[in-house]
Amino acid sequence: MEYENGTEGKGRHWSVNGCSVVFSDENYTVCSCSHLSTFALIMQTGETVSEDNPFLEWVNRMCVIVGLVFFALAILTFLLCSWNPKINNTARLHLCLCLFLSHLMLLLDYTYLTHKLVCSIMAGLLHFLVVASFLWMLLEALQLYLLVQRLSRIQIIQREGLQKKYLFLIGYGIPLVIVGVSAAVKRDGYGGSKVCWLKPEQYFTWAVLGPVCTVLALNWILFCVTIWSLRPTLANMKSDVSQSKDTRLIIFKILAQFVILGCTWVLGFFQSTMVFKYLFIVLNSQQGTFLYIVHCLFNKEVRDEYRKWLGCSSSSSTPDSMKEAPSVSEDLDKAGEEKQKKGTRPG
Template identity: 60%
Template sequence: MVTSVLTTALSVIENMSPGEGEGSKADATSVILKISERLVSALVEPMKTQSIKTVKTPTMEIYVHIIGPEGNISKIPALKCRGNTMAINLPAIAKNNNGSAAAVLMSASGMEKLMSPSFFRTENVTEMYSEIITATLPKINNTELPEPVDFTIQHKKKFQAGLVTCVYWEDKGKEKHWSVEGCTASFSNETHTVCSCTHLSTFAILLQTEEQDVNEDDPLLEWINLVCMCVGLAFLALAILSFLFCSWNPKINNIARLHLSICLFLAQLLFLVGVSRTENTVVCAVIAGMLHFLFLSSFVWMLLETVQLFLLVRSLTKIQVIQREGLRAWYLLLIGYGAPMVVVGVSVGVFSDGYGNKEQCWLEKDKNFQWSFIGPVCSILTLNLLSFCVIIWSLRPTLANMKSDVSQAKDTRLIIFKIVAQFFILGCAWILGFFQSTTVLKYLFILLNSQQGTFIFIVHCFLNKEVREEYRSWLSCLCKAEGPSQSSSSTCVSMAHN
């Protein structure tokens, strides 16, 4: 009888129009709470010793603990309901009520539709962070609590940064709202919060976060991002083709630079077409994992290029001709792709739900999971910066003793300039990404981050005299290809391979 009436009342809640005003919802809440308190009191029967009753349905759960005059109980009982518990000194209450007392803890689905966080007075953004529970002392004359009651309330959402607040439903006639008076959060972690309250009522946990004045849907920002990304991808493609097919100075090792460009190209292309594909959670998680791997690989390849530069500088300090030195190709491939794969694999094992969310296919902020990317990136940037300082300091006396017209010194200066420029181009773009607090920084981040391919092409390809000459050869071949002469086309092929 009790559960059937409450279920009917809750079904009325489910069928309420979303457009109902807050006043109507508050009134409906008061009616439901009064009905539920009267109905659960029917479950309390006179007992000589003690009794525990539980009622469970798909929509509600009720836990009743009754103590009689002959109930020899000294331990404070814990009432449990849907993973939530209430520790109340029921024996002390019984002493003040002729040896008898009863406590009820109840939770019903659908109450949050009426008792929404909008009834809480605050300037912050609020959301319901737990189920709503009701605690009462039915059929008791003296309801004064001898000591505060502790409620351990489970969180119903993943951990989020914000202010966890214990609230109760305060009903003062026409004025009804969530209040914090008499309730404090004594402990809170990622899974639950302990609320200590000096009275019984209907309780919940609210999460308060600061309101962010950010225009998420900025058409101009999205349009600029699309155009800049397409331009950057085009220049990245040209850089990759140049590294693959152009004839380079034998002193230059382009393996790290080539794979850096490939990883950046794939990462930015996947980001452009896949970061908003949130319809399928599995596909979104795979896209986020691939982005994590590709962007980390880009930074690892940038670090490997610094290692190559260090080996080059070491040969220079020995006053010998610069040769194509460095790690072997398969060592570079193993480190360049193996290290990011290990980081992603460990991240998946530690927090498999950290990839993808309803907003975008990237890393979750829950449990600080974004540090699985930020941490390695900051470490690589710091290591690169320190390496450059060591390299430049060790080169200072060597370059000072060289004549300016010595080709070895010129080559070394040019290589150092290009790689240092590349470091600041790639590093500064991501550093700005960590501090997008203003609109100006957002536009600057999009501009620098999307044009990484353009900078790589200009620094390593366009500013290279040999590559420019090969571009001229290709262009002349394209012009001659318009003629029917077979000899011109064969000449073009031979020039392209030189």
């Protein structure tokens, strides 16, 4: 068993949450403890683990489960639907895969917490998935930035972004190197008694916080530059492209993209306040939800595919707001076509 946080002596007592008796006789008692833990621990910078908060853990569990459902829907959609050849969903697909697996591992952490070797292996795998997730967020932000930059040069929009071989090299190659070096430098750095993660001794958690902070800084810069570059394009788009009469939809897409690119993970550095803890859990557990809504549900081609699967007619049971709601990629593709037409008109 373990002590709950508290000062020496007064107010300190044994924690029995998540613990059960394995064996007991007149001489000693063996207990097995498994504690739920929020994935906010990924951003923990110190060695002190906050005390158990049952309601926070319940919110974490519910939010993660909802997020996993939408991650699964997005993954199936990216794999099974036919897409516009101009749209490259590689980064989005692998971002969903990495976040889905990492969230699932944290949700089921208690099942292998008591096995030291398994816990260490799973901690190393989780380290890889978390770093890979942030690299895929960076690649998604970079591809969106490149797409917007093409709009400013009045050219035909080809297939989005980088080639697949470069995406895989960055998205999985760099995390593999980081985890390999970390494991070589500190072999016993993975595991733990409360959560299977990097041990905080000697600041080993910076093996993940270092890459995460770097990606967060780059994503914030790319997001701000992208939005700034997109302002004149959105202002010049026709009403049937940008839905200028419904600015709330555009604002929602921008805010959703802010979450999808992981910019809200910066809240992890302000977890001393309970409000920020809840915001961190709710927003970052729903990356898959926002990604599914913006890139799948708001995509007319995908909705048509859904209707085919469900055997529905092309116009039945679809809200008017959804019929007119293009995805981010559709918005930018059409904007590029508009600029292309304007650029080729005789002066």
